Amino acid sequence: MASRFPEGNQVQLRPRKGHDMKWSCDKHGEPIKFYCKKHKIPICHPCATKDHNQKPCELDDIEDVIFERRRQLDEKRPKIQELQKQMEALNTKIKSTSTSGSTHLRTINNNIQASYHDKIKSVGEKENRMIRVINEEADEEIRLVNEKREKRIKDCNTERENERQIIKDKEAKLLSDAKKISEVVSKKIKDLNNKNQLVINTMKNIESTITRINQHDETLVNEAPQVLASIDENLSLNVHQDDSDCLDRIQNEVERVKFVEGEVGGEYYGRIDGYIGKWELVKTIHIPSVVNNPWVLGLVSDDEICVQYVDNNGMYITNINTQHTEKVIDGGVLITSCAPIDSNVIVCGKERRGVTSGDRLDGCITLYDRQWKVIRDISIPRNGYGSSVDVDVDRDGMIIAAQRNQSNIYVINPANDKIVKTITMQGKRVVGGIQDLSSGDIVVKTGDNEYTVISRSGEEKAVIHCDEWNWWSECLVDKLTDTLYIVYWVTARNTIAVDQVSRDGIIQARRIVEYVKSDRSDWVSPCLVTPSGNLVGCDGDKLHLYKKTFIL
Template sequence: MASRFPEGKQVQLRPRKGHDMKWSCDKHGEPIKFYCKKHKIPICHPCATKDHSQKPCKLDDIEDVIFERRRQLDEKRPKILELQKQMEALNTKIKTTSTSGSAHLQTINNNIQASYYDKIKSVEEKENRIIRVINEEADEEIRLVNEKREKRIKDCNIEREKERSIIKDKEAKLLSDAKKISEVASKKIKDLTNENQHIINTIKNIESTMKRINQHDETLVNEAHQVLASIDENLNFNVHQDVSDCLDRIQIEVERVKFVEGEVGGEYYGRIDGYIGKWELVKSIHITSVNYPFVRGLVSENDICVQDVDNNGMYVTNINTQHTEKVIDEGLLITSCAPIDNNVIVCGKWRDDCTGDRLDGFITLYDRQWKEIIDINIPRNEYGFYCSVYVDIDSDRMIITGQSYQSNIYVINPANDKVVNTITMQDKEVFGEIQALSSGDIVVNTGYGGCTVISRSGEEKAVIHGNELDAPEYSVDKLTDTLYITHRVRNTYSVDQVSRDGIIQARRIVEYVKSDRTNFMGPCLVTPSGNLVGCDGDKLHLYKKTFTL
């Protein structure tokens, strides 16, 4: 083992190449001359001659080893210094990203509060107007009307508080959703901050160790290989880019978050959306009272219309109470349904007795007790005796409807049953469901090739291609205009999320296995609150989206 010459035996040696010639062999007292690569120790000339002269020992000049070790450390130093600068800069970016995300989410909170403040104010103004009218009426008959006035005022106040409570509950839920998103983003940024600080501390420790071992040749030779191994083991030189990419992804996902609001079926809805998220199964609802269930649409946030293809009976399943009720006895096949407002539902139908130049009994308005209000007819384009008519409601509460295997789409005012506009598609025919977007455009199922987005003038704006082996089903989110497309691959239904421009945002966001009870594939519906409801032919599956990073 190498050491310094003992006292009294110092030999004056002329250093060369910067080598400390006072470094000597413990065994022979001779200057260290070589480095044995096999045993990884420095040795003197007698050691080399006696103990390390035979193969497989390979000797290097100790001065070359020293300079090589220094060169290796010096090569690492610029990378370490550069990484240190990058990690320090990354701290600034982390703080900027955190500030930007917090500001954006605060804007979401402000938008929610501003929107619901206006709605609460509107409710209060409406009830105040009623109270003023009541007071004017009460002045005409002092005693009787005063009693009546007080009672009605009390009822109005109760109703106002009820509506105000509902609005505040919805506001609280949205603010809670926004807070959860903020917490997810904050936790991710905190984790990155801790990771970044750990690397900075590791770099400082390595730099300190390098400075220490570089002060003496003996320490350098004995410990450099360990330091080099530690650098390679503990430092990921790509970490700067990895963390930076993660921060960019966080910022993009947070900025996708938005507060969306609108009216569906005469009711106001607001929610946090815009992000892709992760869909989680909330619950599954058995619909055993229906022999061969086929989902036809939804008429409220919780009410799903399901037809029994075996006898054409119509049922409504409430996904909140999980209760299924028969609303229409055996009769005509329903193709689609949609709420016009809180009181009226429109249904499209299939029939096999088409005659004449009008389609009678293919569009029917029902009240909420499923009593017929009126039938609406549209022009008939001859296509045999079998015909299907599909319906939906646009943002102006107009009925959008079309006949299968025809190119015309009709816009009907339900107040007077009049056709207010006829839209003709070019080189396309109605194959299935017709759904209105909040933008005013219309999505039409045009067959195995997919669905087509058209303007109110009939112009083709986008084509969303489907599975050519099995016609997919479509459902539109009325608040975001996002499309959810259901495919069947053998015995599994899968749902893709697509923008109204035809851009696929996410594939297979939910999947469920087909039941043996039916071979009919229905659409995966999207509720106004943004939940998905799919039917496997036996159960309804309710999915809720959560924000993830």
């Protein structure tokens, strides 16, 4: 074979057609004559002349090259043969070593297997022991879990049964109240019916008497004056009109009766209400002497009343069921109002005396848990002087707050303390407490004897006024019926009275309850309305619990 030029491209040599197998150049078809030492390829005479005739190419005769190459290979042959012998001996040694090593390693392997067989057996036995322990422990844990589960299920069943019983008891009470009202109505109608039947029978007797005496002149002359007198007497009674009016009153009063329900402070309540009725004193609870100069602030549940010792601002809770009073806050800050947000949180409005500067009212609204531990304070913008804030909670659980002597009322989300709405009254200021209605309207004390109902947009919807009310008057709202109860001091009689007012501003009943004011307190406390529908008044020495009954 010969090479192609330039460097790096190899020329393939092949036998020439029509000739014997002579080595020839594939490119020129000429016999190979030379060997280029630079390019290390065999070449023909034309290749040598055209492509390899310039230095540094150095050419050797091809036959000399072939001879030299054969000589070099022949010189290597003894060494190759010696190496072959050495490799064959090495191969024999490899086989021997392999056999010997395999035998030795097999022995080691057997020893390993024998040694670790016992260890694996021991591990297996240990595993079985541990599994038994685990199973025993698991069985015990399962037993304990089952016991715990059964106890929890039992406790759950007990709790739910208690809840069902409470609901049944409440239902039974409501049905009993409804039955009592029904019995009152039935008795009144029965009395009217008996009275009406008596008159009907009397008229029949008179008519029969008239027929009888008309048959004889002598009888007519003698008995007619008596019959005429009886007729005039019955006609003068105007029984028909009186009984008709009474029936109208019965119908009106019955139509007032309704079942009201809703949530107050996150708790559900339901009762029979809507009628005017009559309030009867059912319990009197003495306020402990340690609470000097007491002032009732509000309710935090159906039976828990907040009472403040005005002289040192200590806060007490009186349970109207157990009649037990407990101190919950040492004092230091005058609390103006309080209301439950839910079963866990209570909000209080406060007055911080001596604070006269700054653009925020800090520490005038505080959230407490049910153990009366401070959760956090909520601040609102300060408008002018003063640092007294009143609060209430609306049907959505939002806090309603207002700075006294200002026109703004704030709706605050207790979840993040953000003011979600600012309500501005036009031409009026908050001079006392604020109360939320279920409609979303707000009742605000705007004068000594004036209360204003405003919408969430600040629109004035009703003005409630009475000359007999005074600076001491306070207003509380029944959260289920939106009925307003105004408590005031009748100074001429030294009594405290309560008037009932509709949310539209109509005075429905005057002095539904009245009790003598004690000299122990300088204040007129609000008349509280419990979610179950009772009134709780405070004369400064005692709490009076009133219950409403249906009358006709």
